[in-house]
Amino acid sequence: MEWNKPPEIRGRRETERQQFVRATYAQKVEEKREAGDGPAPQLTADDLRAAGSRTIGPEVSGKCVTFCEPSPISWPIFSCGVATAMKSCLICKSAIEPFISFGRMPIANGFLTKEQFAVEPFYELATGFCKTCKMVQLTELVDPDKMFHENYAFFSSTSAGMAAHFESMAKSVKAKYLGPDPFVVEIGSNDGIMLRHFADAGIRHLGVEPSANVAEVARRRGITTISEFFDVNLAKRITAEHGQADAFLGANVMCHIPTLHSVVAGVKMLLKPRGVLVFEDPYLGDIIEKGSYDQIYDEHAFYFSVTSLDHLFAEHELEIIDVASQLTHGGSMRYTVAHRGAWPVTPAVAAQRIKETNLGLSRAETYEQFRRRVETSRDELMALLCKLKADGKRVAAYGATSKSTTVTNYCGITPDIIEYISDTTSIKQNKFSPGAHIPVKPHAEFAKRYPDYALLFAWNHAAEIKAKETAFIESGGRWIVYVPRVEAQS
Ligand code: SAH
Numbered sequence: 184m185e186w187n188k189p190p191e192i193r194g195r196r197e198t199e200r201q202q203f204v205r206a207t208y209a210q211k212v213e214e215k216r217e218a219g220d221g222p223a224p225q226l227t228a229d230d231l232r233a234a235g236s237r238t239i240g241p242e243v244s245g246k247c248v249t250f251c252e253p254s255p256i257s258w259p260i261f262s263c264g265v266a267t268a269m270k271s272c273l274i275c276k277s278a279i280e281p282f283i284s285f286g287r288m289p290i291a292n293g294f295l296t297k298e299q300f301a302v303e304p305f306y307e308l309a310t311g312f313c314k315t316c317k318m319v320q321l322t323e324l325v326d327p328d329k330m331f332h333e334n335y336a337f338f339s340s341t342s343a344g345m346a347a348h349f350e351s352m353a354k355s356v357k358a359k360y361l362g363p364d365p366f367v368v369e370i371g372s373n374d375g376i377m378l379r380h381f382a383d384a385g386i387r388h389l390g391v392e393p394s395a396n397v398a399e400v401a402r403r404r405g406i407t408t409i410s411e412f413f414d415v416n417l418a419k420r421i422t423a424e425h426g427q428a429d430a431f432l433g434a435n436v437m438c439h440i441p442t443l444h445s446v447v448a449g450v451k452m453l454l455k456p457r458g459v460l461v462f463e464d465p466y467l468g469d470i471i472e473k474g475s476y477d478q479i480y481d482e483h484a485f486y487f488s489v490t491s492l493d494h495l496f497a498e499h500e501l502e503i504i505d506v507a508s509q510l511t512h513g514g515s516m517r518y519t520v521a522h523r524g525a526w527p528v529t530p531a532v533a534a535q536r537i538k539e540t541n542l543g544l545s546r547a548e549t550y551e552q553f554r555r556r557v558e559t560s561r562d563e564l565m566a567l568l569c570k571l572k573a574d575g576k577r578v579a580a581y582g583a584t585s586k587s588t589t590v591t592n593y594c595g596i597t598p599d600i601i602e603y604i605s606d607t608t609s610i611k612q613n614k615f616s617p618g619a620h621i622p623v624k625p626h627a628e629f630a631k632r633y634p635d636y637a638l639l640f641a642w643n644h645a646a647e648i649k650a651k652e653t654a655f656i657e658s659g660g661r662w663i664v665y666v667p668r669v670e671a672q673s
């Protein structure tokens with residue numbers, strides 16, 4: 184049955200839950216129409232339970248929970264042309280095996296105003312596994328210029344913990360890898376959170392940052408930055424203008440670039456004979472071990488492991504010479520890569536490959552298990568939130584992260600459940616979260632009148648946030664987390 188889908192959205196996959204909510208809503212609209220009542224009924228927990236919901240238990244009262252899309256009657260127009268469905272592996276061209284779909288999804292960092300609701304673009308968020316080269320990747324890709332532009336909402340320097348992390352990464356690169364008259368290139372340099380430490384030391388450097396607004400912040404700090412997407416053609420121009428680099432850096436950006444072969448070919452060209460690529464990204468092993476499905480969103484085209492990257496770098500006569508686990512972003516891996524044979528390979532690399540075998544990262548069943556765990560996590564989180572709401576508790580959220588877009592849209596968390604999301608980033612404030620349309624408020628809103636519960640969307644910054652929000656706990660407030668498991672914490 185096509186329910187009340189507008190034609191633009193037909194053919195796009197929705198999750199079973201999204202279909203169920205929509206179908207129940209459509210039925211209710213129909214009943215109201217037949218009864219001659221007004222339009223726009225509210226969908227309650229009772230309605231969903233009566234329709235056979237498997238996740239809403241009897242403890243949830245029908246009066247308080249509305250589960251419908253914020254404005255289901257004016258279903259958002261599906262903006263065609265924002266994404267491309269992938270038929271084969273972006274690395275080795277073999278067939279990819281899809282293992283989870285989060286259904287229709289807006290752009291993760293697409294915070295918007297009310298006026299923009301009607302034209303909000305959606306695509307299908309789903310991931311697949313390549314049995315041949317073992318790369319985990321998105322099966323539909325949003326166009327980069329729809330995500331990275333002059334209104335990009337992610338500013339790296341919003342966390343003191345991340346600032347300290349990148350200071351230490353810069354220090355380590357300076358100590359280990361810079362030769363005479365060094366030159367350092369960083370892609371995805373954002374507001375200059377890492378490159379500033381090279382600029383301040385008078386080291387020749389270049390930031391490559393396509394999002395013009397964050398790049399401008401870096402430039403104002405005295406960091407040389409160009410606003411372009413890095414690829415092999417840009418690498419040619421940089422080499423011609425500045426010569427080769429001692430270090431090519433990238434934090435949370437390599438996994439963003441679907442044209443990874445072009446990037447790696449560019450790195451190969453740009454690196455001096457003893458030059459190194461040092462990059463870090465959320466680590467697939469952590470995502471699988473912790474069930475942190477919220478790392479899956481449009482910007483993250485790839486979910487790297489040593490095993491899958493080995494295939495990629497081998498094609499370019501590069502090799503991983505060192506790896507080091509990082510606590511950032513809920514579990515990341517730092518990879519150091521060099522021309523084949525240029526540096527000795529540390530024992531950490533082989534040790535990590537063994538860990539990956541033990542974790543089952545090369546087996547399709549691992550991803551099936553992951554899918555089941557994610558579904559359980561979604562059901563448990565919704566059951567907890569519904570129960571709290573039914574008990575009359577005030578629930579807000581903390582951190583309008585990109586990750587939260589996956590959670591709110593996949594689980595069906597709406598402004599009826601979460602009053603607002605507190606966030607310190609001014610460009611996100613007084614807008615609405617993508618898809619779920621939960622208001623984003625400055626931190627003052629949170630501090631003015633603490634909610635009973637705060638859903639910690641920025642769970643990766645838990646230590647930093649909990650340390651400064653002791654008054655929230657003293658007021659009787661509790662955190663809700665969902666990684667590695669759903670629970671309320673003091
Ligand atoms: N390195 C920062 C920012 C990560 S967000 C940090 O770790 O906090 C990813 C950044 O990569 C964004 O600022 C985005 O604009 C940039 N980016 C995306 N595609 C890129 C490309 N092809 N080349 C260079 N930067 C890119």
Ligand code: TYD
Nearest residue numbers: 341342582583584585586606607608641644
């Ligand atoms: P982050 O988890 O780094 O990113 P993402 O999931 O987008 O990769 O995002 C942290 C968000 O949380 C960012 O919008 C800033 C906000 N934030 C706060 O509001 N308060 C804080 O104390 C911290 C550390 C972050």
